[in-house]
Amino acid sequence: MDFKNDFEKKTFETCSIFLSEDRISLEHNYTIRTEKTIVSFTGNPQKEIDVLTMEFPNNVKLLVSCKDYGTNVPPAAIQEWGDVLKVLNKHSLFSTYFGLVVASKGFSEGCEAWAKTDNIGLIPPYRGERNEFDESQIFKMLQRVIHVFLKTVYRRGAAEISDNENFYWLCYKTVADL
Amino acid sequence: MPVPEHGVTIYDKDDNIHKISDLVEELRKQPDRVLIDDEFGISIDISDLDYYVYSFDLEEQKNKKANISTLHHRKKKSQILRVTLEDGVAVEVSEDTLFHVKTEDDQLKYVRADKLEPGMAVLSGITPNGPGVIVY
Numbered sequence: 486m487d488f489k490n491d492f493e494k495k496t497f498e499t500c501s502i503f504l505s506e507d508r509i510s511l512e513h514n515y516t517i518r519t520e521k522t523i524v525s526f527t528g529n530p531q532k533e534i535d536v537l538t539m540e541f542p543n544n545v546k547l548l549v550s551c552k553d554y555g556t557n558v559p560p561a562a563i564q565e566w567g568d569v570l571k572v573l574n575k576h577s578l579f580s581t582y583f584g585l586v587v588a589s590k591g592f593s594e595g596c597e598a599w600a601k602t603d604n605i606g607l608i609p610p611y612r613g614e615r616n617e618f619d620e621s622q623i624f625k626m627l628q629r630v631i632h633v634f635l636k637t638v639y640r641r642g643a644a645e646i647s648d649n650e651n652f653y654w655l656c657y658k659t660v661a662d663l
Numbered sequence: 664m665p666v667p668e669h670g671v672t673i674y675d676k677d678d679n680i681h682k683i684s685d686l687v688e689e690l691r692k693q694p695d696r697v698l699i700d701d702e703f704g705i706s707i708d709i710s711d712l713d714y715y716v717y718s719f720d721l722e723e724q725k726n727k728k729a730n731i732s733t734l735h736h737r738k739k740k741s742q743i744l745r746v747t748l749e750d751g752v753a754v755e756v757s758e759d760t761l762f763h764v765k766t767e768d769d770q771l772k773y774v775r776a777d778k779l780e781p782g783m784a785v786l787s788g789i790t791p792n793g794p795g796v797i798v799y
Binding site for chain 1: 695699703706733
């Protein structure tokens with residue numbers, strides 16, 4: 486497995502706790518293949534999409550984006566991830582896609598508005614003044630979110646948390662205390 | 664309807680009030696409900712049970728009962744803040760509890776408990792009485 490950086494490697498390892506190797510994949514410069522059509526994000530201007538995909542039972546797929554930027558992730562990155570999710574869910578025949586963005590340096594103001602709009606989970610959560618966390622805290626948050634997400638889908642199904650801002654809030658409330 | 668002096672106000676279908684800590688202790692005996700229970704806290708799925716809080720309905724512009732889907736109870740000690748409204752009702756919440764607040768230009772925004780200020784109009788369902796203005 487080729488990793489772009491150590492943060493991506495640790496994110497992959499954290500996700501690997503929950504699934505066997507054949508149900509988790511990492512792709513760089515990803516061309517989105519929906520269940521109805523193929524949509525490329527690699528045209529001009531080139532939009533580079535790296536995605537870690539976790540395939541859970543009942544066609545539930547969690548797409549994780551690792552952002553190891555030198556500074557806070559800007560809102561445009563969340564908007565972009567939202568576009569990817571919208572395309573996949575719109576052209577989906579049987580899968581339900583959820584989006585999660587994991588950032589080594591946290592998020593900048595405005596990210597939470599886009600995340601709520603597109604029902605995307607943010608790790609670490611954007612909380613205004615305190616927006617930077619140790620790497621170990623970030624991976625603990627990721628582990629906690631995936632654990633709660635799995636059990637919630639198992640108990641309630643995916644439909645409820647794919648609505649409105651429910652997945653965003655599931656993530657926020659699961660890690661707000663950490 | 665009775666309103667407790669402080670604490671998170673959870674109602675059942677008969678409008679009896681429950682303390683979150685009591686509910687957590689009772690429901691954690693059902694392991695399949697427990698979404699997580701670690702050193703940070705416990706989350707319990709109660710979406711199939713009839714427990715409610717009052718929350719502000721943006722479409723109807725009034726406080727309504729809203730079903731609780733998940734109980735989150737922290738183990739880590741954090742700062743507990745007391746929010747008092749002009750009608751005398753008070754709640755004690757953790758610093759990162761989010762409240763719906765109406766801004767001067769009639770917009771709604773989320774404000775963390777530790778960022779609330781006197782004079783702010785809180786729409787979140789602290790009580791069945793509806794929105795209230797923070798005194799201190």
